Amino acid sequence: GEQVEQRPPHLSVREGDSAFITCTYTDPNSYYFFWYKQEPGASLQLLMKVFSSTEINEGQGFTVLLNKKDKRLSLNLTAAHPGDSAAYFCAVRPHDSGYNKLTFGKGTVLLVSP
C-alpha cells in the first residue's frame, strides 16, 4: 500500500524565516493531497487540499508544491510567525483506496521563535 514519509519530524525557525516541510509518497497514481495543521492540544484543521493537476497552490502565508515526477508534496511557510507553531501533517489519497481513505505522514512539529 501507499507509504508516506514526512520530513523533518521537528523544525525550529526564527520569526520571518521560511519553513519547509516535505512528504514523499510511493503510489504514482495518488491524485489528491492534503495538508493539515494541528495546534497544541487541538484538532487537525485543513490547511489546503490539492488536486493532482495543480502543481503550485498559494495559501495565506504559505505555498504548497506538488512534484508528481518525484512523488513529492511540499509545504513552504513564507515569513513564519509564532502563530504558525504547530504540528503539520500531509495526507495522500492513494489510487486504490477509493474515495474515503487517506494515508497520513507522521507529522512535523514546527516551532517559530520570536
Next chain:
Amino acid sequence: DMKVTQMPRYLIKRMGENVLLECGQDMSHETMYWYRQDPGLGLQLIYISYDVDSNSEGDIPKGYRVSRKKREHFSLILDSAKTNQTSVYFCASSFRDRVGQNTLYFGAGTRLSVL
C-alpha cells in the same frame, strides 16, 4: 460551520474496564472515521464507517469495535481496555466534494489514559 463533536474530551480508565467514546456530526456526512494519534506514529485509522451499519476495519482495528446506528453518531468501544490503548482518539467525518473527493473534518479529540 462544519462541526464534529467528541465526548468526553478526557478520560481515565483502569485496565480491563470498558470504554465508550462518542462522536457526533451535524452535517449529514455519510462517512465517519476513528483515528488514534501517538507520538512519532502520526494518525492511524482504526475504523471507517460508510453509513449506518456499514463499517469497515481500518489499519489497526484489533481491540476496538464501532457502532453506527444513526448517520450523525459514530461510537468507538474498547472492551476490556489495555494500557497500550492510551492515546488521543480523533473522530472525523467527510463529504464528497464537487470533484468527487472526500475531505476529512476532525473533532477535537479524546485523550484516553488506561492505567
